[in-house]
Amino acid sequence: MSIQVTSKLPHVGTTIFTVMSQMAAEHGAINLSQGFPDYDGPAALKDAVKRHIDQGFNQYPPMAGVLPLREAVAAKVLDCYGAQVSPDTEVTITPGATEAIYCAVMAIVTPGDEVIMFDPAYDSYEPAVLLAQGKPVRLPLAPPAYRIDWQRVRDVITPRTRMILVNSPHNPTGTVMTAADMAELAALAERHNLIVVSDEVYEHLVFDGQRHESVLLYPELAARSFAVSSFGKTYHVTGWKTGYCVAPPALTTELRRVHQFVTFVGITPIQLGLAEFMRAHPEHLRELPAFYQAKRDVFNSAMAGSRFRLTPSSGTYFQLADYSAISSLPDREFVTWLTREVGVAAIPVSVFYATPPAARYVRFCFCKNEDTLRAAAAKLAAL
Ligand code: PMP
Ligand code: GLN
Numbered sequence: 001m002s003i004q005v006t007s008k009l010p011h012v013g014t015t016i017f018t019v020m021s022q023m024a025a026e027h028g029a030i031n032l033s034q035g036f037p038d039y040d041g042p043a044a045l046k047d048a049v050k051r052h053i054d055q056g057f058n059q060y061p062p063m064a065g066v067l068p069l070r071e072a073v074a075a076k077v078l079d080c081y082g083a084q085v086s087p088d089t090e091v092t093i094t095p096g097a098t099e100a101i102y103c104a105v106m107a108i109v110t111p112g113d114e115v116i117m118f119d120p121a122y123d124s125y126e127p128a129v130l131l132a133q134g135k136p137v138r139l140p141l142a143p144p145a146y147r148i149d150w151q152r153v154r155d156v157i158t159p160r161t162r163m164i165l166v167n168s169p170h171n172p173t174g175t176v177m178t179a180a181d182m183a184e185l186a187a188l189a190e191r192h193n194l195i196v197v198s199d200e201v202y203e204h205l206v207f208d209g210q211r212h213e214s215v216l217l218y219p220e221l222a223a224r225s226f227a228v229s230s231f232g233k234t235y236h237v238t239g240w241k242t243g244y245c246v247a248p249p250a251l252t253t254e255l256r257r258v259h260q261f262v263t264f265v266g267i268t269p270i271q272l273g274l275a276e277f278m279r280a281h282p283e284h285l286r287e288l289p290a291f292y293q294a295k296r297d298v299f300n301s302a303m304a305g306s307r308f309r310l311t312p313s314s315g316t317y318f319q320l321a322d323y324s325a326i327s328s329l330p331d332r333e334f335v336t337w338l339t340r341e342v343g344v345a346a347i348p349v350s351v352f353y354a355t356p357p358a359a360r361y362v363r364f365c366f367c368k369n370e371d372t373l374r375a376a377a378a379k380l381a382a383l
Contacts, residue, residue: 008130008131009127009130009131012127015123016033016123016347016348016351017033017034017035017123017347018034020033020034020335020339020345020346020347021033021034021345023336023339023340023345024339024345027339027340027343028343029338029339029340029342029343029344029345030343030344030345030372030375030376030379031345032344032345032346032364032365032366032368032376033335033339033345033346033347033363033365034347034365035171035238035317035318035365035367036238036239036365036367037236037238037367037368038367038368038369038372039236039368039369040236041235041236041237041240042235042236042277042281042284044277044280044281045235045237045273045274045277045281046273048272048273048274048276048277049269049270049272049273049274050269050273051273052268052269052272052273052276053269057268057269057272058268058269059268060264060265060268061093061265061266061267061268061271062265063256063259063260063264063265064088064091064092064093064256065091065092065093065094065244065265065266065271066093066268066271066272066275067087068271068272068275068276068279069093069244069271069272069274069275069278070087070088070091070092070093070244071087071275072274072275072278072279073087073091073093073244073246074086074087074090074091075278076278076285077091077216077246079282080203080212080214080216080285081214081216081217082217083216083217083219083222083246085216085246086249089249089252089253090246090247090248090249090252091244091245091246091252092244092245092247092252092255092256092259093242093243093244093266093271094242094243094244094245094259094263094266095241095242095243095263095265095266095267096230096232096241096242096243097199097201097228097229097230097232097243098124098241098243099243099259099262099263100226100228100243100244100245100255100259101124101125101128101165101197101199101226101228102124102128102131102258102262103245103255103258103259103262104197104226104228104245104247104251104255105125105128105129105132105134105163105165105197106128106131106132106258106262107251107254107255107257107258108162108163108195108251108254109129109132109133109134109162109163110132110133110134110162111132111133111134112133112134112135112160113132113134113135113160113161113162113163114134114135114137114156114158114160114161114162114163115129115134115135115136115137115161115162115163115164115165116137116139116153116156116157116161116163116164116165117129117136117137117138117139117164117165118138118139118140118141118148118165118166118167119138119139119140119141119352119353119354119355120141120146120172120173120349120352120353121138121165121167121352121353122167122171122199122352123351123352125165125199126138134162134163135160136354137156137161138353138354138355139152139153139156140353140355140357141170141173141175142357143311143320143322143357143359143361144311144322144359145175146170146173146175146311147175147181148166148177148181148184150181150184150188153184153188154188157188157192161192161194162194162195163194163195163196163197164185164188164189164194164195164196164197165196165197165199166185166196166197166198166199167198167199167200168181168198168200168212168213168315169202169203169205169206169212169314169315169316170315170316171201171202171316171318172316172318172320172347172349172352172363173311173318173320174311174312174313174314174315174316174318174319174320175312175314175315176206176210176212176213176314176315177213178213179213181213182213182215182217182218182221185215185221186218186220186221189221189224190220190224194224195224195225195226195251196215196221196224196225196226197225197226197228198214198215198225198226198227198228199228200212200214200215200227200228200229201228201229201230201232201233201243202233202315202316202317203229203234204233204234204285204288204289205233205288205289205292205315205316205317206289206314206315207289207292207293207296207313207314207315208293208314210314210315212315214227215227216246222246222248223248224248224251225247225251226245226246226247226251226255227245227246227247228243228244228245229243229244229246230242230243231243231244231274233317234284234285234288235274235277235284236367240267240270241266242266242267242270242271242274292317292366292367295317295366295367295368295370295373296313296317296319296366298366298370298373298374299319299364299366299373299376299377300313300319302373302374302377302378302381303321303377303380303381305381306377306380306381306383307323307325307326307383308321308322308323308325308326308380308383309321309322309324309325310322311361317365317366317367318363318364318365318366319363319364319365319366320349320361320362320363320364321346321361321362321363321364322359322360322361323360323361323362324359324360326383327360328360330348330350330360331348331349331350331360331361331362332348332350332351334348334360334362335347335348335362338362342379342380342383343379344364344376344379344380346362346363346364347362347363347365348362348363349361349362349363364376
């Protein structure tokens, strides 16, 4: 007898990141699709993790994460955003930012609560809301500027609106929120008593001298926000799946209630290694914007003569490109063709929308060695 199940996520298939990375591998294409570096994390960081493994730090850490890493996060948050947070009651180490976002949503959203998010939206947001039996309210960011239309946000707020989920620097568009956006967000959240989930995994990847607008810069916003980040992005170790969440004590208590039954904890030696590296190498964070800006510039200059039209990338390690001068294929078909026939894999942007716009964009990832970027751009510029 076959087992009958009612899917809780009937519309969810394999994520586009897995699909495209697999296709790239099958066809030997240069993989500018899924966001991960083709270079390694710092040697001193890897050594620190290995040393902690060898020294026997291989059992469960505390549920909130090892104290030295929570202290390092608190020190960093003070240094970068002037926010004084308690490592005990306001910082939680999680197995990736994804887990933190999931736990924050699960902790707050009750059946029928509305959660505002912006398309193109990172793919984990909506499933988390649906599993909490909340209602995703997806507002489009219009190309090519992809700014939040705050009037539209005001128009969709109802008494059931409970949460707003923002992401800056923004994946996949590379846009960053401004101080004016933060003022709008703070005012709306206050007026309607909303909880904010602020996905800031690319907080240290902001270019051209701009400042990252963290919710932690604004005490009134910080008081009602989960600020989420990822060591994977910051230290070039996406496969270590380690992130954190900073939130005021009342929100952290609720986050941890869920976190302790989703995963309970992350991995001890990785957390201790990160703590040691953060203390010993504060310059890593200072150097990161220039490191990624240089990669963006190498890729974009190499693409200058191409028929792709690039939108400005102010942050993240992603670059959007309008391919309408090259092809009239829908973006999923275009990236399949690009991977198989041209040898470069990219992400179709329509998959991040509830209702995709007519514009034709793909996302290229530039957290790659310069040789990789130049080789990919040479193929793309020939189209
Ligand atoms: N949010 C965004 C916007 C991302 O791009 C990613 C990257 N994968 C994540 C969250 C998840 O980060 P992590 O790998 O630490 O779970
Ligand atoms: N965040 C990465 C990206 O946007 C991928 C993460 C994943 O594979 N789920 O490419």
